[in-house]
Amino acid sequence: MNAPLAPPPLLHARKQAILAALRGLLPPHCLLSEQEDTRPYECDGLTAYRQLPLAVALPETEAQLMALLKACSALRVPIVPRGAGTGLSGGAMPIADGIVISTAKMSRILALDPLARTARVQPGVRNLAISEAAAAHALYYAPDPSSQIACTIAGNVAENSGGVHCLKYGLTLHNVMRVRMVSMDGEIIELGGAALDAPGLDLLAVFIGSEGMLGVVTEVTVRLIPKPPLARVIMASFDDVITGGDAVAEVIAAGIIPAGLEMMDRTSVRMVEPFVKAGYDTNAAAILLCESDGMPEEVEEEIERMSEVLLRAGASAIAVSGSEAERMRFWSGRKNAFPAAGRLSPDYYCMDGTIPRKRLAEVLQGIAAMEQTYGLRCANVFHAGDGNLHPLIMFDANQPGEFDRAERFGEAILALCVEVGGTITGEHGVGIEKIDAMCGQFTVNEVAAFIGVKRAFDGAFLLNPNKAIPTLDRCAAYGKRQARGGVFKFVKQVGA
Template sequence: MNAPSQEPPITAERQRAIVAELRTVLPPHCLLSSEEDTRPYECDGLTAFRQLPLAVALPENEEQVVAVLKACRKLQVPIVPRGAGTGLSGGAMPVAEGIVLSTAKMSRIVAIDAHARTATVQPGVRNLAISEAAASHQLYYAPDPSSQIACTIGGNIAENAGGVHCLKYGLTLHNVLRVRMVTADGDVVELGSTAPDAAGLDLLAVFIGSEGMLGVVTEATVKLTPKPSLARVVMASFDDVVRGADAVADVISAGMIPAGLEMMDRTSARMVEPFVCAGYDTDAAAILLCESDGLPEEVEEEISRMRAVLERSGATAIAVSRDEAERMRFWSGRKNAFPAAGRISPDYYCMDGTIPRRKLAEVLTGIEALAQQYQLRCANVFHAGDGNLHPLILFDANQPGEFERAEKFGEAILSLCVAAGGTITGEHGVGVEKLDSMCEQFTVEEIAAFIAVKRAFDPAQQLNPNKAIPTLDRCAQYGKRKVDGGRFRFAQYARHYG
């Protein structure tokens, strides 16, 4: 993976003209233009890639979003939409000579409809705030990414975020009914519907997960889920990672769909246990967290079945949460794995790939071999139930060459996922991080189709340009490098554009 190319510095005259235009459509407190004010927006959670934005627009309503987009179209200014900036693939990193359009100020919960079980919210509403607002109705918003205390629904829609409960309750895509958005031309469009179906093409499914390339969200209606009467977690220890991975498939094969099914290896458990005191077995090679929720009788039966399957699969120890406090403690370790990495490593690089469940053991073994090859530690903590891996590559950026080695390690993990029949992302998106890996997974024809969809929404290529979809020339160059090394699976890139 190569750092994105940097364009020549913008001229002071051009910057003044753009800022002056934006000042005509935004109140003074909704526009940042000094370096000191815009510096916090130079990157998202992928801090290795940075670009200072020309300005940051912080509209407070849809009318201002429309006005900003029309002003940028008039002056041909690139726009990077941004939520809370918690993304991990560089999707919200600014582009040279462009502005950032942050929806952080649009943070109003418009309506909670307890009878229809929906919430209508602005894009800057935090993920967790939806559940907090619906709690009095015994409802909640099911997708729960680890950053849910900070991440916003607009960003969740852009990345199709998931979380530990996505196995049973689905990703953002499965929990959003309607999106109101503004196109690059400044047109307001509604996708989806609160009715059982919407007329026309299913563009809502195209828009969710499009990483800010097709439009800017100004409002969304999401599904609310009834809170289960009871939830309990089974925590199982395994003395072998392969046995732990095989147990995941065994649970699903037994006809159960747990509310959550997560796995952590020994490195992950040891880095997080001192941080949260969750009660993890730090001697175990792998830990599985399996949650059951529903009516008390249903939970009791499913927990019993889970225990039986896990015991047959070779679990060396099994614990079941006794109350809600202990259940939350079991999950706290999994949810805090990323920040806990800072306890044992100066830096970490979080990958995101998805594979078929039956290939978990094979891919985890492959990651272990790659860790030896690149001489870097790797902590595996992931959504085992749906095969969404999040290897944390631990490194020290102060050591010459370690970051570059970590990048190559990460690229190799994604190649491993593709070879196993999986994909290069699950919920973190492509951003700038995985542009080369897109060339590894998709054919020239497929990438050309992605480009055509982008052009249909944004002909001038102003919204989040140079993200998520690689150019065919980039794939050709990537193909040549891979072919030269004898390792490239899709050599047709080099033949088509060589």
């Protein structure tokens, strides 16, 4: 076996200089540089792409984080912020000559005010831990992504995460009041505040969903809401996915805003049921999960109204949770769809796009046709109420060409989302996964505006570089490539 090649002298000297600078800022246990120590950080939930970082820093305090960023800025070292690593678009994949900064050790709930209904937390606090801490006051934090048991609040801020209850209660953007962050220069910036509105430009909305490209979070103040006295879920079965998709629009058109409105097709139902035993109708072509919460009288009335709308829209069967345990079982199936995919396939590729609700049936038909085109199965689970799709493309990476086909399948789904008036991501972010799709959706002038925002926060482009926002050269090359392939139109400048 050949010995590993030694790094070039200049590269080795730079690495040692960087590590020496960082060792002066952190305790020894907060800096990892050996390959076996940095290996767990080589990717996030998008495991198809991996890269070892130069080192991993795990600051324990805001002061350490500020010092880290100042040093890296002076040394021109790229930074990749990382939460729990549950992201699915490669947003936390390291840079070879850069540092991963993990905020996992900054995991304290700093203050919880039941009267103001707010919690002030450090970036490494898990999403679910906020609700667990607030439960004693009959309060909770509403956004509930499927990874909420592990994902952190800073990661939620980076991706503007949603969850199964985002239709009624909103995304991270609607539930965060204030963010305290450190710029690449090591300076503290506070966005938002304790009031319902803050003076000046709404930079909080710019920062939420910016995928770690504008700053590193040190504190987040979130809004807490009262826990509803009662919640019940309808499981509605449909004989075909088209009818099920149309039923989603019928519920919203009836003036009903369910607490949650989720859809799963037959493939995903049969994939999940043996794993979770949620009580799903495995003979249905699709099921809808429709939740109502509030006072008992409100819930009873809304469940009755939704049941009538769903039956009128073509539901073949209706089942309503009769207890809190049964309600949780219904939701456990939906939330475990991703891990359950491993029962059917060695690998899967989870997509994320958003479309107008009225186009659900059309897009589902399009995805079914793509299964034939690419020779791969796809299980569809999604936040039907707000049109956020999560197709799970199943493949075997050990079979030559299957991963490439899965990627092309995913690109075609994103193109279809844009074609029907939607967008390429709802809550998973762009990262590295969808950076070419950005060129397919936005004009050169629009991408230039995004780059301008990035430059205003991080002029040296050291924070999470080469993620989320493509370069103009990349978009030009992508446009020419797709034009030759006859798939997409060339990306043109506005007015060109």
